[in-house]
Amino acid sequence: MSFLIFLLSFASLTLAVRVSLSSETDKIALLSLKDKLTNGDPHALPSWNHSLHFCQWEGVTCCRHCKRVSSLQLQNQYWGGTLSPSLENLTFLRMINLTNIYLHGEIPREVGHLKRLQILDLTQNNLHGQIPLEIINCSSLQVIILLYNNLSGKVPSWFGSMKQLTQLVLGANGFVGSIPSSLGNLSSLEKLSLAYNHLEGPITPSLGRLSNLKFLFLGVNNLSGQVPPPLYNLSNLRFLSLTKNQLVGTVLSNIPTAFPYLEAFQGGMNRFTGTLPSSMFNLSELYEFDISGNGFHGPISPAIGSLHKLQSFGAGHNRFGSGRADDLNFLSSLQNCTQLKRLGLDSNYLGGILTDLIGNLSSNLVMLYMGSNQISGRIPDGIGKLINLQLLGMENNFLEGTIPYSIGKLKNLVWLTLGRNKLFGNIPLVIGNLTMLSVVGLESNKFEGSIPFTLANCTKMEKFYVNNNSLSGNIPIQTFGYQQGLIELYLFSNSFTGSIPSDLGNLNHLSILYLQENKLSGEIPIELSGCSALSKLMLERNSFHGSIPSFLGSLLSLEILDLSHNNFSNTIPHELMNLTLLSTLNLSFNHLSGEVPVGGVFKNITAISLTGNKHLCGGIPQLNLPPCPVLPLQKKHKRSIKKRVILAIALGGILITFVTFISIYLLKKKAKKLSIKSLALQYGYVKVSYGELHQATNGFSSSNLVGTGNFGTVYRGDLVHFERPVAVKVLNLQRRGASKSFVAECKALGKIKHRNLLSILTCCSSVDYEGNDFKAIVFEFMSNGSLETLLHTNTEDSEFTNLSLNLMQRVNIALDVAFALDYLHNDSWEAVIHCDIKPSNVLLDDDMVAHLGDFGLARFIHDTTSHSSSNQASSSVVKGTIGYIPPEYGAGSSVSREGDMYSYGILLLEMITGKKPTDSMFGEGLSLHIFCNMAIPKRISEIVDSRLLFPWPIEEKEKRRATRQPKMEENLSEECVASFARIGVACSQEIPNERMSIKDVITELYAIKQKLSC
Structure with missing residues (x-):
């Protein structure tokens, strides 16, 4: 024991x-x-x-x-x-x-x-x-x-031996090759995700053996061929995503019977064909159905109304309809779809007449897009019942009649496009009720009467198109002048009379003003000099008279100026030679006389047109104009040649001695500084001295200090020459490269002008009271500081307490900077590469409009058409700011537009996360780009700047996912933030030619803005 x-x-x-x-x-x-x-x-x-x-x-x-x-x-x-x-x-x-x-x-x-x-x-x-x-x-x-x-690599075929797997989720990686057929052995699999990779080839038929599969994600690859018939054996499938591949075939004919429990089908942007079978609408659980961007044809069945849970129906860019009267019969049945939010039917062949039943569609509808079809009849009064509409697009159809007054009830409307139809009558006064309007397209119709004065209420207007109509009367005063954000105004090809309203001069963001082919008269008002961003001014074929005003030479953003077929007289103002960006100048068929200037645009024979002005003379030889007559000499000038020679010799000796002495003195000094006088002559600046700047800034007092930059310090000041406060950037000449930065910035900002670029007011190159070299540049003062301050200063302790940026403000700032870059890269006479885009160089004025500044590292590219690397500027000593410098610069590559796009992308990511690219959390393979890329889209709320205060609790979002509630119910702001971050990631790709272009950025940001403007 x-x-x-x-x-x-x-x-x-x-x-x-x-x-x-x-x-x-x-x-x-x-x-x-x-x-x-x-x-x-x-x-x-x-x-x-x-x-x-x-x-x-x-x-x-x-x-x-x-x-x-x-x-x-x-x-x-x-x-x-x-x-x-x-x-x-x-x-x-x-x-x-x-x-x-x-x-x-x-x-x-x-x-x-x-x-x-x-x-x-x-x-x-x-x-x-x-x-x-x-x-x-x-x-x-x-x-x-x-x-x-x-x-990376191929999707391993040996996964097929792990038969106990219920979920295999490999999406959003870099896998290549084909889908291995061995995956068909995973008999227990319920979820398979291979989306957002680089897979190619056909979908393997063996997936049809996965009888327990409920979720199949294959979208955004390069898969080709047809959906294999065995796949239709997956009767338990709930979610099928095939978006953005190269798939072909008649997929819809099999879906209804194959997948009776289907909740979402994403098949857009493929090459599918065939018709939309009525049986498709027996899928009672379907809430998302997207087949846009394919080749489907035939009618849309009224049986669509049986989809009671439908929230999003996207069928745009197909071939639905045949232009017949019954093509739109299905719309009446859609009133049963009470959860419908988005209806996209654009770019098809749908005919028929819209009936008043359209007003019975879901009150949740935010987007109704039916443009580019063959729809006829009147716009029904019932449209006014869709009170949550933000986008109404019916352009490029055969609509006729008047715009119904009920449209005034759509007070959330941001985008209204009815252009290229047969609408007539007056533009209703109730359009002024739509105070959220940003884009209005009424062009190419038959509208009559005058522009409604109530448009003054639409203070958020950015683009207004009523060209090619029969509008008449005066352009109303105190209407467009209230639309401070107006960018494009198209009034051409109407019958407007009277003069140009002077209050258009309030539009300092206006870029395009088209008034041609009307009956306007009078002189061009001097107030238009306030339109500093104007790039295209078209006034041809009117009855304007008087002299061509010299102030047009101060609109330095002008690229096209057409004053032809009017009654202008007198001489051509020499100030037009200042317009360095001007590529088209048409002054033909007026009554101009006198000498034609020979500088600026007048040197380019292909850029100017002066035909039909009989009394012009001089100019460049290619114009073949007669020489200008020499004025007769006055009697007091008829002195003897001998006396003149003697006097000239005497004076010449004195002058030669004096000039020689001065030249020797200057050579010994070896002065390399840029003369403020030459700058003033070249760019028309007001000359300012060191003493005036010293007094304006209280002796460059610390109390006037605004901030510091790469090469200097910025002070707030008040100069007698200017009504508003100014910002004085004093160069630190002890810093290597500061003098070169001064010259570069003066040169860049002297040549380029845009509403979203910081305007240089003057500059100073002198000596201080101790005899030391002194250089400074004077800018407009931006009262709301820099984007850097607003993103990273504790708002409780800051003078900008009330300026914690919301999402809309951040989108607007991003758009402003994008407009500036688009101008620098594509629209200036010489393409400009900024080389130092970062939040501290983005300044905000009283209206929170962003201005890009600090051109001390800017480079010019001497091409206007090519974006290829062969035209990139040399950059052997390019610097910048750590965190924003594109990786190729570190390897010695030349500066390029793509390099600016990288910095801009990092700027966007910093705006959305509130984190600097140099944050201590980044390193060891993690960067701000990777940080955001991994969060898009489903974890975006976890990386976003907390000050945006999104109203979607993570717990609630997860709860909705758990109960399989439709994706479309998620808060719109979350979707917009994800889109914003996605743009930043696309711009900051490591490989330059993979980065998003600035044109596409503007389009994408503008789409986000429209979604937020409700």
Whole structure:
């Protein structure tokens, strides 16, 4: 008995020792894992210390009996470390969830030693390389989620042997090749995501064997061929995404019977053809249906009304309809779809007449787009019932009649396009009720009467098109002058009379003013000199008279000026030579006389037209004009040549001696500074002295200090020459490159003018009171400071307390900077590369309009057409600001438009996250670009600047996902933020030619703005 007791005691002791040793193994493995995960950060995971048992550490769960680690869950941290191979020693692990902790490096092959592992979730990290083969040894693994990483190579075919898998999520990586047929062996699989990769070839038919599959995501690849027939065996499918591939065939004919529980079908931007079968509308759970951008044809069945849960129906850019009267019959049945928010039918062949039943569509409707069809009849009064509409597009149809007064009820409307129809009558006064309007397109109709004065209420107007109508009367005063944000005004080809309203001079953002082909008269009002951003001014074929005003020479943004076929007289003002951006000047068929200037645009024979002015003379020889007559000499000038020669010799000797002395003195000084006098002569600046600047800034007092830049310090001041405060940038000439920066900035800002560029008022190159060289540039003072200040200053302690930027303001600022870049890169006479785009160089005026400044590093590219690398400027000494410099500059590449786009992209990402690219969290493979790229779109709310205060709690969003409520119910702001961040990511791609163009940026930002303007 004693021996038996001894044996039992010994066995218990041995077991205790083994448990103790195993626990110690887990602890050591965890501590090694921590060191790698957190990059050795001593402040990370503070609970992982020796005073607590490791089963009590954050994110660690242990078995109740064996006290071994069974679960490791750490999410939403910013460590940016790697996965340690020591993970293999946690042999009791059943779950690994390390999502959104910014891991880099490869997945360690030691994971394959975890025989008990059931869930592996490494979503939203920066892992790269291939998926290790050793994972095949994890015989208990059921869920693999590697979404949003940078994994590469082919999708492993050996996944097909892991028949216990229920979820395989590999989307948003860099996988190539084809879909392996072996995946068809995963009989337990419920979710398969391969979307957003680079897969090609056909969809493997073997996927049709996945009888338990509910979610299949194959969108945004380069898959081709037809959807294989076996795929229609997946009767349990809920969500099918095939968007943006090269797929062909008649996919819709099989979907209704194949997928009876389908909730969402995304098939847009493929090459599908065929008709829309009525049976499609038996899918009672369907809430999203997108087949836009394909080749579908035929009618749309009224059976669509049976889709009671439908929220989004996108069928644009197909071939639906035949131009017949019954093409729109299905609209009446859509009134049963009470949750409908978006209806896109544009660019088809739909005919027929809109009936008043359109007003019975869902009151939730925010977008109704029916443009570019063959729709006829009148716009029904019932349109006024759709009170939540933000976009109404019916342009390019055969609509006739008048605009119904009920349209005045659509007070959320931002975008109204009815152009290129057969509408007539007056533009109704109730249009002034639509105070949110930004874009109005009524062009190419038959409207009569005058422009309604109530448009003055539409103060958010940016683009107004009523050209090619039969409008008459005077252009109303105190109407457009209230629309401070107006950019484009198209009034041409009407019968307007009277003069140009002087209040148009209030529009300092106006870029295009088209008034040609009317019956306007009078003189051009001097108030138009206030339209400093004007790039195109078209006044031809009117009855204007008087002299061509010299102030037109101060509109330095002008690119096209057409004053032809009027009654202008007198001489051509020489000030027009100042318009360095002017590419087209048409003064033909007027009554001009006198000498034609020979500088500026007048040197280019292909840019000017002077035909039909009989009394012009001089100019460049190519004009073939007669020489101008020489005025007769006055009697007092008829002195003898001999006396003149003697006097000239005497004076000449004195002058030569004086000039020689001065020349020697100047050569000894070796003065290299830029003369303020020459700048003033060249650009028309008001001359200012050091003493005036000293007095204006209270002796450059610290109380007047605004900020510091790369090459100098900025002070607020008040100069007698200017009504408003100014900003004085004093160059630090001890800093290498400061003098060159001064010349570059004066040159750049002297040549380019735009509403979103910081305007230079004057400059000073002199000496201070101690005889030291002094250089300064004077700008407009921006009362709301820099974007840098608003993004990163604690608003509670700042003078800008009330200026915590909301999302709309950030979008507007991004658009302003984009407009400036578009002008610099594409619309100036010489393309300008800014080279230092960052928040501190974006200044905000009283109206929160952004102005891009600091051109000290700017470079000119001497081409106006090509964007190719062959025309890029040399940049051997290009600097910039760390975090915003594109990677190719560091490798010695020349400066380029694409380089500016990279910096702009980082700027956007900083605006949306509130984080600088040099934040301490970035490093070891993690950057602001990667940080945002991994969050788009589903985790965008976790990285966004908290001051935006989005009204979508994460818990509520997850709850909606859990109950499978439609995606379209998510807050619009979240969608817009994701779109904003996506633009920033697209602009800041590592490879220059993969970056988004500035034109596309403006289009995308403008779309976001429209969504927010409700």
